[in-house]
Amino acid sequence: MLKIIKSLMMPRATKITAGELAKMFNLELRGNPETVISGIAPIADARPGQIAFYSTEQNSNAFKILPISVLENTRASVILLQPETVSHAPSGATLLVCDSPRGEIVKILGVIYREPPRRGISGDAHVERGVFFRNRRSVYVGQFATIERGAVIEPDVKIYPNAYIGRNVTIGRGTVIHSGAHIENATIGADCVIHNGASIGKDGFGYTRQDGHNVFIPHVGRVIIGNRVSIGANSCVDRGALTDTMIGDGTKVDNLCQIAHGVVVGCECFLASGVGIAGGVKIGDRVLLAGHVGIANGVKIGNDAEVGANSGVFRDIPDGGRHMGYPAMPGTEFLRHYAWVKKHLND
Numbered sequence: 001m002l003k004i005i006k007s008l009m010m011p012r013a014t015k016i017t018a019g020e021l022a023k024m025f026n027l028e029l030r031g032n033p034e035t036v037i038s039g040i041a042p043i044a045d046a047r048p049g050q051i052a053f054y055s056t057e058q059n060s061n062a063f064k065i066l067p068i069s070v071l072e073n074t075r076a077s078v079i080l081l082q083p084e085t086v087s088h089a090p091s092g093a094t095l096l097v098c099d100s101p102r103g104e105i106v107k108i109l110g111v112i113y114r115e116p117p118r119r120g121i122s123g124d125a126h127v128e129r130g131v132f133f134r135n136r137r138s139v140y141v142g143q144f145a146t147i148e149r150g151a152v153i154e155p156d157v158k159i160y161p162n163a164y165i166g167r168n169v170t171i172g173r174g175t176v177i178h179s180g181a182h183i184e185n186a187t188i189g190a191d192c193v194i195h196n197g198a199s200i201g202k203d204g205f206g207y208t209r210q211d212g213h214n215v216f217i218p219h220v221g222r223v224i225i226g227n228r229v230s231i232g233a234n235s236c237v238d239r240g241a242l243t244d245t246m247i248g249d250g251t252k253v254d255n256l257c258q259i260a261h262g263v264v265v266g267c268e269c270f271l272a273s274g275v276g277i278a279g280g281v282k283i284g285d286r287v288l289l290a291g292h293v294g295i296a297n298g299v300k301i302g303n304d305a306e307v308g309a310n311s312g313v314f315r316d317i318p319d320g321g322r323h324m325g326y327p328a329m330p331g332t333e334f335l336r337h338y339a340w341v342k343k344h345l346n347d
Contacts, residue, residue: 012113013037013038013039013040013112013113014111014112014113014114015036015037015038016036016037016111016112017033017034017035017036017037018031018032018033018034018035018037018051018078018094018096019033019034019035021037021051021078021096021108021111022096024111025098025104025107025108027080027096027097027098027104028096028097028098029094029095029096029097030086030094030095030096030097031078031093031094031095032094033094035077035078035094036049036077037049037050037051037077037078037112038050039051039112040052040105040108040109040112040113041076043066043070043071043074043076043079044066044070044074046074046075046076047075047076048075048076048077049077050076050077050078051076051077051078051079051080051096051108051112052074052076052078052079052080053079053080053081053101053102053104053105054066054070054071054074054079054080054081054082054085054101055081055082055100055101055102056082056084056085057082057100057101057102068085068088071085071088071089071090072088072089072090073090074090074093076093077093077094078093078094078095078096079093079094079095079096080095080096080098080101080104080105080108081095081096081097081098081101082097082098082099082101083097083099118140118158119137119138119139119140120140120141121136121139121140121141122141122142122143122144122145122161124143124144125141125142125143125144125145125146125147126144126145126146126147127141127146127147128147128148128149129149130149130150131147131148131149131150131151131153132150132151132152132153133153134152134153134154134155134173135154135155135156138155138156138157139153139155139156139157139158139159140157140158140159141159142159142160142161142162142163142179143161143162144161144162145159145160145161145162145163145164145165146163146164146165147159147165148165148166148167148169149167150167150168150169151165151166151167151168151169151170151171152168152169152170152171153165153171154170154171154172154173154174154175154190155173155174156173156174157171157172157173157174157175157176157177158175158176158177159171159177160176160177160178160179161179162179162180163177163178163179163180163181163182163183164181164182164183164184165177165183166183166184166185166186166201167184168185169183169184169185169186169187169188169201170186170187170188171183171188172188172189172190172191172192172227173190173191174190174191175188175189175190175191175192175193175194176192176193176194177194178193178194178195178196178198178233179196180196180197181194181195181196181197181198181199181200182198182199182200182202183198183200183201184200184201184202184239185201185202185221185222185223185239186200186201186222186223186224186225186237186239187222187223187224187225188200188225188229189225189226189227189228189229189249190227190228191227191228192225192227192228192229192230192231193229193230193231194230194231195230195231195232195233195235195255196233196234197233197234198231198232198233198234198235198236198237199234199235199236199237200223200225200231200236200237201222201223201237201238201239202236202238202239203216203219203238203239203261204219204238204239204240204241204245204260204261204262204279205238205260205261205279206219206241206261206279217241218241219238219239219240219241219261220240220241220242221239221240221241221242221243221244221245221261221262222239222240222244222245223237223238223239223240223244223245223246223247224244224245224246224247225237225246225247226246226247226248226249226250226251226267227249227250228249228250229247229248229249229250229251229252229253230251230252230253231253232253232254232255232256232257232273233255233256234255234256235253235254235255235256235257235258235259236257236258236259237253237259238259238260238261239261240261240262241261241262241279242262243262244262245259245260245261245262245263245264246263246264246265247259247265248265248266248267248268248269248285249267249268250267250268251265251266251267251268251269251270251271252269252270252271253271253275254270254271254272254273254274254275254291255273256273256274257271257273257274257275257276257277258275258276258277259271259277260277260278260279260280260281261279261280262279262280263277263278263279263280263281263282263283264281264282264283265277265283265287266283266284266285266286266287266303267285267286268285268286269283269285269286269287269288269289270287270288270289271289272289272290272291272292272293272309273291273292274291274292274293275289275291275292275293275294275295276292276293276294276295277295278294278295278296278297278298278299279297279298280297280298281295281296281297281298281299281300281301282299282300282301283300283301284301284302284303284304284305284319285303285304286303286304287301287302287303287304287305287306287307288305288306288307289306289307290306290307290308290309290310290311291309291310292309292310293307293308293309293310293311293312293313294311294312294313295313296312296313296314299313299314299315299316299317300316300317301313301316301317301321302316302317302318302319302320302321303319303320304319304320305317305318305319305320305321305322305323306321306322306323307323307324307328308322308323308324308325308328308331309324310326311323311324311325311326311328312325312326312327312328313327313328314327314328315327315328325337325338
């Protein structure tokens with residue numbers, strides 16, 4: 001019974017043959033092209049009918065190379081692997097040979113576990129007059145979702161139940177808005193994912209002191225989000241006060257992050273959970289901010305920089321900088337300070 005319940009909770013795979021995958025992704029096929037694939041599993045746990053991959057790539061320290069014996073003993077029907085490891089594959093398995101199994105398995109996952117098409121606008125959704133659909137028939141709008149007048153919805157957009165799309169918001173082609181997301185004063189590009197509870201385009205935390213009181217600064221800017229951007233659950237992206245808040249193509253924002261008014265985030269960045277970015281910060285391309293990094297107002301972070309977890313950034317970081325600590329400093333300097341403190345505490 002437990003196995004039956006577990007199987008019902010697992011995502012449903014689309015059956016496909018090894019030959020179809022080889023043709024779809026231009027992979028070298030060795031073996032039976034009619035081998036049917038009904039799921040994906042780690043190579044050590046794979047069963048007949050499943051595809052697995054084995055790779056000696058190590059793009060970062062997070063990727064561990066498994067012993068070659070794992071490949072030799074796998075029960076997978078189809079194996080995605082590199083040319084140099086083909087000789088270790090078990091006899092009878094169908095092989096898909098490529099230079100980057102890690103990269104190709106990601107594409108294959110998207111094919112085998114793709115979500116069934118969703119189309120149609122629920123009768124329980126609230127769609128005001130004046131909403132512009134480029135192709136209404138290709139769009140999905142779930143129960144109790146709200147779309148206000150002036151919004152522009154491009155083809156193949158999915159808006160899940162209880163999401164809110166405010167006036168004059170633009171949602172790009174193929175973008176997915178999950179339940180509970182709240183979007184105002186924003187333009188969102190194509191193929192983005194806005195996760196549950198994300199808040200985009202609300203006023204920022206902008207105040208000034210007048211006559212001894214805190215006075216709110218009206219916000220008139222927008223949020224501009226590029227293509228292929230992901231905004232995590234319960235993250236907030238504030239609209240700009242006078243300038244726009246901007247997030248570049250391909251950037252991924254984890255859950256529970258805060259991006260304040262007027263922040264500019266470049267392309268292909270990673271912001272891990274709990275990152276907080278104060279107003280006016282400028283972040284370059286391909287920047288990595290680890291969990292719970294805090295960045296003070298107006299700081300500039302260069303391209304390809306990395307900031308370690310729980311760091312507090314109060315000064316600019318140059319291109320390629322590796323900083324950590326509180327206050328954040330170059331990694332080698334931080335480690336010297338830490339070693340000195342540890343030595344003297346133990347004396």
